[in-house]
Amino acid sequence: MTLEVGVLGYRFMGKAHANALSRLSMFFPDAPDVERSVLVGRDEDALSDAADQLGFESIATDWEAVVDDVDVFYNLGPNHVHAEPSIAALEAGTPVFCEKPLAPTLAEAERMADAAAEAGVPNGTAFNYRFVPAIQHAKGLLEAGELGEIHHVRGRYLQDWLVDPEAPWSWRNDAEMAGSGALGDLGAHTVDLLRFLVGDDDLAGEMERVSGHLQTFVGERPVDGSDEMRSVTVDDAYSAQVEFENGAMGTLEASRFATGHKNDHTIEIHGSKGSLRFSLERLNELEVLRADENRGYETVLVTDESDPYVDHWWPPGHVLGWEHTFVHENYEFLSAVASESSETPRNEGGETAGAGDTFEPSFADGLAAQRVLEAIEASDEKREWVSIS
Structure with missing residues (x-):
């Protein structure tokens, strides 16, 4: 099975993940086959140049047309575009890998984590340093x-x-x-x-x-x-x-x-x-x-x-370098997606198990980090200790 990957974003993180995707099969022979299918952005000319450079087969300027048409959706755009495309992809049943922080606000991160839990497909937050x-x-x-x-x-x-x-x-x-x-x-x-x-x-x-x-x-x-x-x-x-x-x-x-x-x-x-x-x-x-x-x-x-x-x-x-951490996390996430696609895990009651256990750090981990960040910001505003809810 070949996983068709759609990626939103083609600058710093887009390059880092495209590089990782290109190296998977060379160094991780047991990794799933991956096709860099479509690159998503706003500027069509810049997008075409980036797709050629990063090895994507096609481009799209509308993420809504992509999220239910690929096997995996990577949201590597700026923080303020994390929520809506990721939630739409999850609602379409598409596994989502999203850059950190999960969202600009705790409320949006909660929406994203709720959508991930309800969708029951693999989801990941891009904390690549776990994979050093x-x-x-x-x-x-x-x-x-x-x-x-x-x-x-x-x-x-x-x-x-x-x-x-x-x-x-x-x-x-x-x-x-x-x-x-x-x-x-x-x-x-x-x-x-x-x-x-x-x-x-x-x-x-x-x-x-x-x-x-x-x-x-x-x-x-x-x-x-x-x-x-x-x-x-x-x-x-x-x-x-x-x-x-x-x-x-x-x-x-x-x-x-x-x-x-x-x-x-x-x-x-x-x-x-x-x-x-x-x-x-x-490192x-x-x-x-x-x-x-x-x-x-x-x-x-x-x-x-x-x-x-x-x-x-x-x-x-x-020695290895910073870019290798992206190869490692892509290997783990895409392996979870491939495993989920071939055999959906079941819990003891026979129901489909949630995908939160198939890859970590998940959206739930992204939300947990966001709660700490929100508490630090609230503490600065209040000038007092704040409990993390």
């Missing part, structure tokens, strides 16, 4: 109890692409289109990674309450190619304190104004038996400390064939 081999290795250490009881969790995501006040305005600077700034764009990744790593009840559990602070440093920016200035209506940076269900404490932070940091997503987890550290800028490495060995942090190069996903790529020590 070093993160998967860290997950294994945590599940095995090697860090013991979790006490402290830290997550930061630092970039510097907006430090220059003359950097041009984009949709990412607009609250109506983006929902939030660094909070949703970067913080969503951090929240999801921490939920993935320590969200189990026997570790730290879910995040329970937060105290947040948002800041905008530059209030308006020039529109590229004109003399116009537009207001910046989202945050440039955020920080938050977090209390987890088991009493563990955490700190979260993200900024687009962290001079000298290009794409530094760092996670630290400290437990009663040990600690670990990870940075996306050194093949995991730093691990075991308290009983009294040797300090050891750097583990996660490139052996026995490490998650690595056997599909190069010999040990030949």
Whole structure:
């Protein structure tokens, strides 16, 4: 069976996923056959050029004509176009993979998650950092109890692409289109990674309450190619304190104004038996400390064939990169779609089981992250701790 994939969006994320789709069969022989069927956008000329570059067979300027005519729908557009096309595809029974954050607002994310639950088809939120081999290795250490009881969790995501006040305005600077700034764009990744790593009840559990602070440093920016200035209506940076269900404490932070940091997503987890550290800028490495060995942090190069996903790529020590995470998540999501298509899972009562168990992170995970982001924003507005509903 060949899965016909329709993709909305052809810029940054469109390129990342098109690249991943093109490499699936070469490195993952057991992946389902995929056809890059139709690329969706508004500008027909730019769309035609992108389709040629990215290997799509056709183009469409109306997503409504596509969502029920493909086997899988990828929504990789700006945040404000996540809800309606994704919901329409789900209502048509089409599996949907959507970029993060799931939506600009919690209300829209709830609508999307409800539609996914009702549709009963595979659905995914694009938290690609779950699929870094070093993160998967860290997950294994945590599940095995090697860090013991979790006490402290830290997550930061630092970039510097907006430090220059003359950097041009984009949709990412607009609250109506983006929902939030660094909070949703970067913080969503951090929240999801921490939920993935320590969200189990026997570790730290879910995040329970937060105290947040948002800041905008530059209030308006020039529109590229004109003399116009537009207001910046989202945050440039955020920080938050977090209390987890088991009493563990955490700190979260993200900024687009962290001079000298290009794409530094760092996670630290400290437990009663040990600690670990990870940075996306050194994504093949995991730093691990075991308290009983009294040797300090050891750097583990996660490139052996026995490490998650690595056997599909190069010999040990030949490192992977950022783009490989997209191959891994596309492999997992499309395998779930193919499995669902060939044999719909049933629950004990004989009814069709919901697809939330067929791929993670699902829309339900995207909604869970959105609840944390919403609570951080509400905390900043109220200037007090806010419980996560």
